[in-house]
Amino acid sequence: MFYRTIDYLACPSDKNPLIADKITQCSEIKNPSCHSRCRLYCAFKGVQIPNGIAPEDCGKCHRLEIITATLKCPRCGTAFPVKDGIARLLPVEKDIKPELQTSMAVKKSEMKARDEFSAEYDLKFPPGRDLLETKSFLKRLSLSGYDAVLELGSGTGRLTMSMLPSCKEIICIDLSFESLKELSRKIHLQDGGTAHLIQADMNFIPLRKEYLFEKIACSGAIQHVPADSKIDAIKEIDRYLAGNGIFVVSAYNHSEMTVETREKEGYHSGRIYFYRYDQDEFKDFLSSVFRVCEIAGMINLPTHKVVGNLMKTGLTWVALALEYLIQRTKLSFRRGEMLIAVCRKKS
Ligand SMILES: C[S@@+](CC[C@H](N)C(=O)[O-])C[C@H]1O[C@@H](n2cnc3c(N)ncnc32)[C@H](O)[C@@H]1O
Ligand SMILES: [Zn+2]
Ligand SMILES: [Zn+2]
Known part of the structure; x- marks a missing residue:
């Protein structure tokens, strides 16, 4: 910082x-x-x-x-x-309301697991998946060199690194100190772009209330916020969204494709809580605080075989064109691995 x-x-x-x-x-x-x-x-x-x-x-x-x-x-x-x-701004335990203590315990176990696996985290994602995910965010955020972006749950910075060259600065918030250290290493290697790294909980965003953001991004993190604090989390995010700002957010999709094979709710290894939303649930959840302008399924193409091969043969643009085409149709809710939504303030 x-x-x-x-x-x-x-x-x-x-x-x-x-x-x-x-x-x-x-x-x-x-x-x-x-x-x-x-x-x-x-x-x-x-x-x-x-x-x-x-x-x-x-x-x-x-x-x-x-x-x-x-x-x-x-x-x-x-x-x-x-x-x-890295500024370490987690809320002090004595200040957390008793009714939130259970969800804090769940977050603590996630923090520990993310810290432990931070060095291997990026290896889970093939380049094809990175491409579809980050480009889908960038397309919706349409960043300019003047933008200060607030990113919640930035982790090791898969999305951060792709946003950095296109904006003025990014404030990255994540529970995991070790993940932020990974991100810091990447930023120093790249030698470009300004990111302010903060270890914090998106339920307690440690920023001055005067600062409002026109672009807020949250990639694959909201599905890990425990049930009893997720509405509070999006209310907290809304406090930092400027009147004309957009909030672009993604979460696991529980589609017809995954309903048989994947659990709707549970814990990944290391006791990382997760919840898979179907399209209506995700929309209803976000609509309780925001005006949802767009929702689509994302990562529709097989990332290893199709996207990876197209990238190798210099046809990255074909992969993206196909992906964006599917995102515009209802098919994306059935095929997409994730859901992506664009939200604005209600009034
Ligand atoms: C699946 S990772 C996604 C990381 C990155 N955005 C990406 O797309 O690869 C979820 C991240 O959200 C963070 N996270 C989960 N709950 C959080 C919370 N309440 N506040 C801040 N970060 C949180 C985790 O520590 C983890 O780094
Ligand atoms: Zn100064
Ligand atoms: Zn204080």
Whole structure:
């Protein structure tokens, strides 16, 4: 994360703006790809910005990457660490309501499992699947170089890495610290694009309420939020969606194809909770908070045989054209491995 990142941050429990308490280790970036200045709080100068005009030295905030630090909530006094360049902003247990304790236990087991398997996670996905999934998101997000994107459940960054070259910056939120470390490695190797990495729970988004996003993405994460906190999760996401913004979200599809072979609800290995939605359920779930503008089945083509072979022979565009064609039809609800939806604010 950068000095600039702190401008975005709030306490996950009470949403009070965080301040930099102690910055122990940071390094300077030679060619930062993002030059935006702090809007509300400049950590480099250690001042709130009442008039929206950043202090002169704020130019440093996107150049200085913070590796180790302590952030603090002035209201409740909680200290939050920054380690390996990742802000660790999970809610403090004592602040979690008793009725949410069970779902927190489920999330904890997911966090542990994701941490353990973070190095192997990307290997599960053949290039053909990556292509169909990331391009389907990019098509709907239609990113511009001015966009600041909020991504929830970014994991090791399969989607993040494909969005980075097309937007100004991405705020990546995930439960798993080790997955974010994987993502951080990839970003440093690629040497381009600005991502602010935050370990947090999408039910307690640790961002200042003043920051609203025109583009929010959530790829394959919402199906892992336990039943008793999933409505709260999408309400929380709605708080950060700008009036004209879009929220693009995907989840497991429970279609005619999977109904015989796959469980509707259960746990993957490592006690990772999951739920498979059918198209109506997914629409109803999202409609309880958002206006659902589009819903389709995604990953309709066999990714190994068909998409992989087309990619090898330079016919990637054919695979995408076929996939998009199916996504426009009802067939996609039967064939698609995932569902993808585009949501807007209700009013
Ligand atoms: C199936 S992975 C998807 C990762 C990535 N978006 C992708 O498409 O490959 C789901 C991710 O969501 C994260 N996750 C699950 N529940 C979450 C929550 N409540 N808040 C934040 N992240 C969560 C997990 O840690 C995991 O990295
Ligand atoms: Zn600044
Ligand atoms: Zn606080």
